[in-house]
Amino acid sequence: MAALCGRAVVCSLAGLLVLFVSVLLIRTYTWPERAVRQWHWKEPSGMELMEEEKEQLIEALKGAIRIPTVSFSEDKQNTTALAEFGKYIEKVFPNVFSSKLITHEVFGNYSHLFKVNGSDHTLQPYMLLAHLDVVPATPESWEVSPFSGVEQDGYIYGRGTLDDKSSLIGILQALEFLLKKGYKPCRSFYIGLGHDEEVFGHRGAKIMAEELKNRKVKLAFLVDEGLPVIDGIIPGLNCPVALIGITEKGSLTLKLTVNGSPGHSSFPPLESSIGILSAAVSRLEQNPMPNKFGEGPERAMFEHVASKFVFPLNIVMANLWAFSLVVSRFLAQSSSTNAMIRTTTALTIFQSGIKSNVVPPTATATVNFRIHPAQTVKEVLDIVRKTIQDERVELSVMNSFDPLPVSSHDVESVGYQILQHTIHSVFSGAPSAPAVCIGNTDSRYFVPLTNNIYRFNPVILKKEDLNRIHGLNERISKEALERLVQFYFQLIQNADIDKIPIPHRATHEL
Structure with missing residues (x-):
């Protein structure tokens, strides 16, 4: 009797295992392609740069790098x-x-706001943001001077080549x-160039935003620097x-102070x-903030590209309902992916x-948290x-703000769809x-x-490029710079679409 019961349990467990594996495989290999928009209008032409234009572009960036717009x-x-x-x-x-x-205004003495006036005033304008200031860089350990704009082995080197010049x-x-080609936009748009982004943007972008708000400007969407x-x-x-x-982490900078007696x-x-x-700071380092994988948009990121992972990771990513704990622990092993899944703790001063x-x-320390x-x-x-x-240990808040709202990113989101379409075309x-x-x-x-x-x-960006941002030997390849200009060339034209296209199922995923 006991033997029969044992065999029944084994059979039941085997059946459950087969069912579990079947569910995993069915979900993986029938994973739906994301709905994308069909564009029912004439596709704007891309930009093929002539050699003279390529050189003009390269020299423009080199000259910008040579101006040390450092924010300390x-x-x-x-x-x-x-x-x-x-x-x-x-x-x-x-x-x-x-x-x-185009109208041009200066804010805070050094920030620039351009309005490019379109022909169709019924279309809500959009905005492109960038900033002209950079973090400090000393020549030590750099292969070239950080403000020389040197071209070497197909790369332009210098502080700001990636962030954000x-x-x-x-x-x-x-x-x-x-x-130069005689282009006249249908949809108006703004270009904002902040001068103090690296030191909180209070005198540049913040002032521009407040002025636009006072003018009752509403934007269809905004594109700023961010992920690559x-x-x-x-x-x-x-x-x-x-x-x-589609969102960005919040920030908290704390000053920790201990007062004692001199001796x-x-x-x-x-x-x-x-x-x-x-x-105290050692305890903060040894006890990281809790892993929040799955509680923010990072889960959607992996689900969107599940089919692009190699086997068996494609099965894992298509079935995060079963493997989220495993994935979260795996992501925590690398600093570049750990930052996606939790509030990070950085001891800076x-x-x-x-x-x-x-x-x-007295002893003081500054700790910066980027909040999930x-x-x-x-x-x-x-x-x-x-x-x-x-x-x-006394705690005092130097500055702080909560994480930003999550922006819309579905098939009804015109800005997101324009951005996706441009990325798909250029990359x-x-x-x-x-x-x-x-x-x-x-x-x-x-x-x-x-x-x-x-x-x-x-x-x-490849893994070896990540530490160059705010780090040593920041650089961008000439090819990447040309593609970057092609992206904005295409994006500006794509934004002229007057209504959201009809969704359809595509054979590819944007």
Whole structure:
């Protein structure tokens, strides 16, 4: 009798296993292609650059890199360079500055706002954003001087080649080329060039956004810097994938302070201010914020491109209902993917002490958190306090904001569809997917003007390129720069569509 019961249990378990595997395989190999829009209008022509135009584009970026528009802090910027940059773009893009279609204004002395007036005033305008300031860069460890704009082995090197002067030059150069061809847009659009994005954007983009709000401007959509076309960054993806940031993480910068008594190093206290603070920040590093995979748009990202993963990862990604825990733990192993799934903790500044034989009375540390869309500033603060568990450590908020709203990204979203269509056209049919932008951009100030903000950099990035952003030897290939201009050239024309196309099932996925 016991043997019969045992065999029955085994058979039942085997049956359940077969059913489970069948469900996995059916879901994987009948995974639906995403609905995309059929464009019932004449496709605008792409841009084939002549050799002279290619050289013009390359020289435009090189010249921009050579102007050191560095932002050190909110109160310390290279204002001489910022002013020079304004004169530079006026010289390099004469049609943009002289066209009767375009109005130009300056905000905060150095930020630029252009309005390109379209012929159809019934169409809601859109906006393209970029910024002209860069983070500091010292020559040490760079292969070339960071502000030399040197061309080497098919690459242009220099601070800002990826963040964000390439996009700025790309937008203006695309518009310059279009104007030379006699282009007149149907849909009006704005171009905003902020001068202090790297130091919170309070005097540039924020002022522009407030002025547009005062003018009662509403935008159909907005495209700013953000996520790239990734290639080889997520293991198992067998093709480049364009990631479109439909939200961005929030941010919290905390100052941690420990106050003690000064003393001589010959009879130090049992616990110094440095020791107490070191223990506190160590606890923050050793206890990362909770894994939030599946609670934000990052799950949709993997589902959108499930069919692009190699076997057996395609099965896993098409069945996250069963494998989300495994995937989340796998993503946590790499810093580049770990940032997608949780609030990150970065210890950025530690200060204390003035002399080798003096025990300092005070120690301070600055910690920056980039907040996952499933959390808030308040929730992160509560976790920090529980993790440190030491009342001697004072916490003060230097700046903070919650994660941004999630922008629409379905077949009814005209801005998202225009962006997808342009990506598909320019990047040889590369699939795209909604994602979380892990950095912060000037676009957050424009939330009152539109529900549709998309953060995308039209550049293919490989894993080895990621650390170049804000790091050493920042560069962009000449080929990538040309494609970037082609992207904006095409996007501006695609945005002239007057209504959302009819959805249909395609044999490919955008």
